[in-house]
Structure formats: C-alpha cells, structure tokens
Amino acid sequence: xxxxxxxxxxxxxxxxxxxxxxxxxxxxxxxxxxxxxxxxxxxxxxxxxxxxxxxxxxxxxxxxxxxxxxxxxxxxxxxxxxxxxxxxxxxxxxxxxxxxxxxxxxxxxxxxxxxxxxxxxxxxxxxxxxxxxxxxxxxxxxxxxxxxxxxxxxxxxxxxxxxxxxxxxxxxxxxxxxxxxxxxxxxxxxxxxxxxxxxxxxxxxxxxxxxxxxxxxxxxxxxxxxxxxxxxxxxxxxxxxxxxxxxxxxxxxxxxxxxxxxxxxxxxxxxxx
Numbered sequence: 308x309x310x311x312x313x314x315x316x317x318x319x320x321x322x323x324x325x326x327x328x329x330x331x332x333x334x335x336x337x338x339x340x341x342x343x344x345x346x347x348x349x350x351x352x353x354x355x356x357x358x359x360x361x362x363x364x365x366x367x368x369x370x371x372x373x374x375x376x377x378x379x380x381x382x383x384x385x386x387x388x389x390x391x392x393x394x395x396x397x398x399x400x401x402x403x404x405x406x407x408x409x410x411x412x413x414x415x416x417x418x419x420x421x422x423x424x425x426x427x428x429x430x431x432x433x434x435x436x437x438x439x440x441x442x443x444x445x446x447x448x449x450x451x452x453x454x455x456x457x458x459x460x461x462x463x464x465x466x467x468x469x470x471x472x473x474x475x476x477x478x479x480x481x482x483x484x485x486x487x488x489x490x491x492x493x494x495x496x497x498x499x500x501x502x503x504x505x506x507x508x509x510x511x512x513x514x515x516x517x518x519x520x521x522x523x524x525x526x527x528x529x530x531x532x533x534x535x536x537x538x539x540x541x542x543x544x545x546x547x548x549x550x551x552x553x554x555x556x557x558x559x560x561x562x563x564x565x566x567x568x569x570x571x572x573x574x575x576x577x578x579x580x
Contacts, residue, residue, distance in 0.1 A: 310386045310488070319396035324415040326396055328389035332382060335527045339534055348533055348563040352377040352384065352526055353574040358556035359428070361397045361408055371405060372434045375416060376425030376571055379563060383421050384526060391555045405430070427572060440575045442496050442550075444476030447512040454513055459521040461535040463514040467505040476500040477508065479515050480579065482549070487522040495525075495549040496577050497532070503542030511536075525551055529561040537565075550577045 310328045319326060336342070354375040363369055373394075377384060393415070402408050405428045416424040429437075456463060482497040497515055499506075514535070518528060533547040546564035558580050562568065 311388045311392060316388075316392060319392055320399060321396060322400040322411075323396045324393065324411075324418075326389055326393040327415060327419045328386040329383040329419040329421075330386055332384060332526075335524070336530070339527070339531055341530075341534075346380065347537065348379065348530070348565060350379045350561070350563040350568060351571050352379065353560040353562070353571065354390070355553070355558045355560070355576065355580070356390070356394055356556060357553065358391075359394055359397065359408075362399060362401045364401055364403060366401065369405075370431060371408075372429050372431070373412065374425075374427040374429075374572070374574075375412070376427075376574075377416075377420055378422050378424075379526075379561075381420040381422035381424075383419065384524075385416065385419050387557055387559065388555065391557060394556075425572065437576065439578045439580060441578055442478040442480070442498060444478050444498065444500070445508075447477055447479045447508055447515075448481050450509055450512055452509050452512065454516050456513060456517045457519040458517060459531075460517045461514065461539060463510055463517055464535060464539040465507045465510040466540055467507045469505065471505045472503065473505045474502045475505075477506075477511065479512060481512070482515050482518060484518045484525075484528050485520070485522045487524060490522070491554070493525060493551055493554070494579075495551045496579060498546075498548040498550070499532075499536065500546040500548075501536070501540075501542040502544040503540065506536070506540050506542075525549060525559045526561045529563055533563040550575075550580060552579055 356373045359373045360370045409426050409428050413426045478498040480496050482495045484493050529549050548562040551559045
C-alpha cells in the first residue's frame with residue numbers, strides 16, 4: 308500500500324476522510340511471533356494532536372487539541388502523516404461546534420482502525436490547565452556505564468544477581484529508534500513498570516540504547532520491548548509505555564500491559580512533550 312509518508316503531498320483544501328491510510332497490525336505482529344489468538348497484553352495507542360482547527364458557522368477559525376485513543380486490539384492503525392493531512396482537511400470546513408468535529412473524528416478514525424477510537428477535544432483554555440508531568444520512577448540515565456551496542460540486541464537483558472523481588476518503575480529519556488520509511492529519528496521517554504525478580508538496571512539501559520539504529524514504528528517498538536522483557540525476565544506484571552516527542556504536530560504514546568489500565572483518557576503528557 309502506498310502511503311503519503313516520505314513523499315511530497317498537496318495540502319488538502321476540503322474535508323476528506325479518504326485521506327486516512329490504515330495499516331494492518333498483523334504483519335508486524337507476525338514478525339514478533341504474535342499470529343492469531345489472544346494478545347499477551349492489553350493497552351492502547353494514545354495520540355495527541357496539537358494542530359486541530361476548523362471554521363465556526365460565521366467563518367471564524369477555531370483551534371483546539373485532540374486526543375485519540377486507539378485500542379491495541381484494533382486490527383489496523385492509522386499512518387501518522389495521513390492523519391496530519393486528514394486533520395488539515397478540517398481547516399477550511401465550517402462546522403457547528405467541537406461536538407460536530409468530535410463526531411466526524413470518531414466516525415472516520417473508528418472506521419479506519421476497525422474498532423472504536425476514543426476522541427477527546429480540548430479548547431486551548433482547557434488544554435492550558437493541564438501542566439506536563441515529570442516522568443515517574445527511577446531514571447536509568449544516571450547510571451555510569453560503557454555502551455557499545457547500538458543495534459537491537461535482546462540478549463543484553465538480564466536479571467540482577469541478588470534475585471530480589473521488587474515492584475518498581477524505571478524510565479529513560481535516552482530512547483531513540485528510527486522511522487522505517489523516512490529514516491528520521493524518533494525520540495521518546497521509555498517507562499517500564501514491573502513486579503518480579505529485579506531486572507539488572509545497567510543491562511536494561513544498554514538494551515534500550517540498542518534501539519538507536521533500529522528502524523520500526525512506535526507501536527511495534529513498544530510491543531517488541533514488552534515481549535523481550537517478558538520473555539527474558541519473566542516478571543509477574545509488566546507495563547511498557549513510550550511517550551514519543553511530537554512530529555508534524557502529533558505525538559504518539561503506545562502503552563502495553565499485563566494489568567488493566569485505568570483512566571487511559573488521562574494518559575500523562577510528559578515535560579519533553
């Protein structure tokens with residue numbers, strides 16, 4: 308399937324849901340050994356869009372932000388540049404109010420994803436009430452260590468030799484992967500919350516850094532990290548979350564977990580975002 312990513316595309320002049328390009332999740336999951344059956348995680352992809360605008364009935368521009376919540380069980384995800392173009396197609400559209408905008412967004416995105424997509428629209432006044440948060444947990448980036456691997460290597464993962472049982476949250480701001488189409492870097496704060504035998508912190512940081520030359524989409528990186536940690540460290544409970552820096556006015560935040568995620572609508576926006 309041809310997508311607009313990596314190509315010059317004319318900016319849309321009129322509302323057009325046909326601009327959305329849906330990508331099947333199945334091929335990338337098959338590469339991770341996830342073919343058919345029940346997924347070993349729950350979760351969602353939380354997208355924040357900062358460049359939403361339309362015209363009110365009198366032609367005056369309105370600006371807002373939007374949050375889209377794609378369930379990880381959806382058979383398809385939406386290609387990010389196509390979403391940017393689709394949102395741009397609202398720019399010259401006269402619409403009654405944000406409720407009408409939300410109805411169109413919900414209808415079009417749910418049809419593209421093949422599942423119900425949550426849509427939350429915030430006025431700029433409401434948006435400014437939500438102050439970005441610092442990451443939660445212990446920062447791995449302060450570790451003093453040598454690093455030599457910049458190509459993905461799950462063998463770097465390991466458990467602490469003491470064998471203590473812990474319940475901890477760890478994060479790194481050093482995570483980088485690359486878009487598989489354009490080769491452009493994608494930066495993220497990567498958070499791992501788990502219960503189980505203590506993971507070797509230095510080994511975990513080296514593993515996360517080994518994504519530095521890896522090319523893959525955000526969602527696939529998070530699912531790969533989840534499966535690698537689950538397979539090699541066998542925690543009793545595990546949540547992996549990536550807060551990606553925005554590109555093209557959109558940030559994408561995949562989260563995969565063995566536990567039920569509550570209040571996903573209030574997914575945190577971190578300081579770097």
